[in-house]
Amino acid sequence: MKKNFIFVMMCLAFTGVQAQDTYTNDRLTNTSDVHGTARYVGMGGAMGALGGDISVISNNPAGIGLMRRNDISIGMGAVIQDDKAIEGEARAHYSFDQIGFVAVFNNPNGNNVNFGLNLQKKLDFRHSMIAEHGNLGGLSQASQLAGLMLDFGDDYSQNSGSLVNQAYGVGIYDVFAADGGQLQYLNNANSFYRTSSGNLYGLDLNVSGGVQDRVFWGATFGVNFLKYRSNTSYVEFRDGYFGGHFLDDFAVQDYTLDAQHDVNGTGFNLKAGTIIRPIEDNPLRFGIAIETPTWYTLKQEDSYFTFYTKWQNNGWNEDARSYDFSYNDQQGSYHRYDSPDANYLEFNLHSPWKFRLSLASTVEDYLAWDVEYEYSLNKRATMGYPRQESSGWDDQSVGMNSDKAMNAMTERVINGVHNLRAGIEYKPAPKFAVRAGYNFYSAPMKSGGRFDQTVDSYYMNYVTGTDYMNLKAANIFSLGMGYRGKSFYADIAYKYRHQHGDFYAFDDSYQTARTPEAQFITDGRELTPVDVNLDRHNVTFTLGFKF
Numbered sequence: 424m425k426k427n428f429i430f431v432m433m434c435l436a437f438t439g440v441q442a443q444d445t446y447t448n449d450r451l452t453n454t455s456d457v458h459g460t461a462r463y464v465g466m467g468g469a470m471g472a473l474g475g476d477i478s479v480i481s482n483n484p485a486g487i488g489l490m491r492r493n494d495i496s497i498g499m500g501a502v503i504q505d506d507k508a509i510e511g512e513a514r515a516h517y518s519f520d521q522i523g524f525v526a527v528f529n530n531p532n533g534n535n536v537n538f539g540l541n542l543q544k545k546l547d548f549r550h551s552m553i554a555e556h557g558n559l560g561g562l563s564q565a566s567q568l569a570g571l572m573l574d575f576g577d578d579y580s581q582n583s584g585s586l587v588n589q590a591y592g593v594g595i596y597d598v599f600a601a602d603g604g605q606l607q608y609l610n611n612a613n614s615f616y617r618t619s620s621g622n623l624y625g626l627d628l629n630v631s632g633g634v635q636d637r638v639f640w641g642a643t644f645g646v647n648f649l650k651y652r653s654n655t656s657y658v659e660f661r662d663g664y665f666g667g668h669f670l671d672d673f674a675v676q677d678y679t680l681d682a683q684h685d686v687n688g689t690g691f692n693l694k695a696g697t698i699i700r701p702i703e704d705n706p707l708r709f710g711i712a713i714e715t716p717t718w719y720t721l722k723q724e725d726s727y728f729t730f731y732t733k734w735q736n737n738g739w740n741e742d743a744r745s746y747d748f749s750y751n752d753q754q755g756s757y758h759r760y761d762s763p764d765a766n767y768l769e770f771n772l773h774s775p776w777k778f779r780l781s782l783a784s785t786v787e788d789y790l791a792w793d794v795e796y797e798y799s800l801n802k803r804a805t806m807g808y809p810r811q812e813s814s815g816w817d818d819q820s821v822g823m824n825s826d827k828a829m830n831a832m833t834e835r836v837i838n839g840v841h842n843l844r845a846g847i848e849y850k851p852a853p854k855f856a857v858r859a860g861y862n863f864y865s866a867p868m869k870s871g872g873r874f875d876q877t878v879d880s881y882y883m884n885y886v887t888g889t890d891y892m893n894l895k896a897a898n899i900f901s902l903g904m905g906y907r908g909k910s911f912y913a914d915i916a917y918k919y920r921h922q923h924g925d926f927y928a929f930d931d932s933y934q935t936a937r938t939p940e941a942q943f944i945t946d947g948r949e950l951t952p953v954d955v956n957l958d959r960h961n962v963t964f965t966l967g968f969k970f
Contacts, residue, residue, distance in 0.1 A: 445874070448804060448833070449894075451548075451623070452719075452775075452804060455840060457860070457899055458478075458547075459478030459498070460914065460967075461915050462903065464860070464963050465858035465860060465903020468482065469844040471795050474488065481625055482712065484643040486698065487537050487539045488641050490527055493525060494969050495967060496521065496523060497966055500964055501516070501962050503515040506956035509552075509553060512551040520963055520965075524540060525629075534634055534635065542626050543625055544625075545624065545647070549622075550619050554615040554926045556951075561934070564613070565661070566596070567930050568889075593736060593758075615926070617654065621650040628643065628644045637703065642695045646689060647689060649687065651684075651686045652684065655681070659678055678733070680887075681728065681729045686723050690718055709781065711779070712781075713777070718773055719773070731757045734748045734749070735749045737749055762887075769809055776803070781793060782794050788853075795844050804833055804837070805826075807823040807825040807826050808824050808826065809823060828879050829882055837867060837868060840865055841863075841864075843863045853907075856904065857903070860899075860902075860903075861901070863897075866896045873930050874889065874930055875930065891926075894957075901916055901919070911966075912967045913964075913967075915962070915964050917960070918961040925953075925955075935948070
């Protein structure tokens with residue numbers, strides 16, 4: 424590796440933008456949850472063939488065609504995370520779930536055309552998590568960063584990342600010992616904290632109808648509004664040999680990396696579906712629906728990352744062609760190194776196609792059931808960057824340059840997601856109903872997937888973190904009840920969403936046999952993940968009026 428290259432790299436201005444990667448993209452677009460009216464939630468979202476509720480507007484648009492009266496509804500509730508929250512963060516928060524209306528136009532020949540408009544939550548990003556690992560056996564984030572610098576230091580075209588460069592400049596790692604050898608970085612424990620906030624809301628405009636109460640059709644144009652913020656803090660504790668110095672016995676040298684990430688933007692999609700009753704005198708019906716990708720135009724801005732370390736950078740040593748550092752012992756003060764903030768980056772994100780099949784029936788007017796299957800092509804989600812063209816006055820976006828390397832990593836680590844859901848509604852009295860629902864979502868990530876920062880993606884220039892989480896399958900259980908008057912109705916539902924994830928604070932491949940660079944080998948064992956509890960409880964309440 425050319426030592427001069429490090430100096431050139433460190434003289435460049437650091438960029439403080441938190442990058443979008445495969446794992447973050449999935450977090451922002453994977454809608455493996457049930458939101459909507461309390462009736463819809465109480466039945467587990469299994470109403471694709473039953474229809475008759477405004478929340479099916481984004482599941483099977485034909486379901487709006489079954490409605491026979493004008494309808495106005497509004498829903499809200501509360502969300503409680505099951506796991507403990509970071510100190511100062513609340514486990515519970517208020518949730519605005521839905522507001523919308525449907526206008527029905529019947530005609531004497533038994534046909535109808537309906538129009539609907541609904542604003543509904545699709546994802547709730549509010550969450551607080553803690554992941555601590557107390558027995559790392561020498562594995563460290565610093566080794567990953569140093570390994571990236573060593574691998575890509577001679578490749579001027581490689582996207583190595585501002586985090587890698589700034590970490591070197593503040594003394595988190597060094598790639599040369601005093602004798603010219605390469606160093607090991609022995610970590611014994613770490614802690615990771617993240618708080619996130621924001622929501623993904625969808626505004627759906629629907630046109631639908633029915634033909635002789637046998638065939639129902641519908642189409643929905645949707646606009647999604649995404650607002651996401653995360654604040655992370657990573658602390659690493661290590662001892663032993665580091666940065667050309669032997670630390671004192673029992674001395675612990677630690678550093679902290681703080682980062683903030685904001686993503687905002689909009690996207691649009693189309694949904695189309697049909698519901699068919701094949702037998703005239705039989706209530707059995709089946710539904711088919713398809714949802715296009717959501718084409719997002721997003722921006723990230725006002726992000727930063729900050730290092731706190733006991734290594735003080737005393738400046739560049741021209742003779743040694745490296746930085747000189749002084750180390751404050753265990754009682755010494757921390758030095759703060761800030762990256763520039765208020766940065767801005769635009770990118771495009773296309774969520775996956777979705778396909779749905781459903782089957783439902785009723786028993787007179789006291790029982791209804793629905794079962795559904797959905798397949799989401801999550802592994803085919805893609806991202807890229809706007810392609811600009813000058814018009815003489817300003818630059819206009821004329822398309823997208825695909826990030827082929829990041830999209831290839833998505834296919835390697837993300838699965839297609841299977842969703843099975845079922846719901847039932849029983850009326851013990853004409854005006855009163857009880858409901859139950861169940862959802863199963865298969866694991867969206869492969870168990871051996873990793874956030875590989877060696878891929879030559881443009882986004883790797885902007886990465887300010889090394890963490891990732893392989894989500895496991897999700898199970899959702901729901902219960903509900905409701906009252907139906909002549910015009911007024913009220914519903915309430917409880918939902919329990921059970922899901923865990925394997926969390927990794929960094930990629931250990933620079934210290935294990937998977938990538939055997941000898942200077943980083945510890946004992947050859949791989950990093951064990953931290954189990955993160957993502958369980959949450961929701962209560963939803965809906966008020967409505969039919970006329």
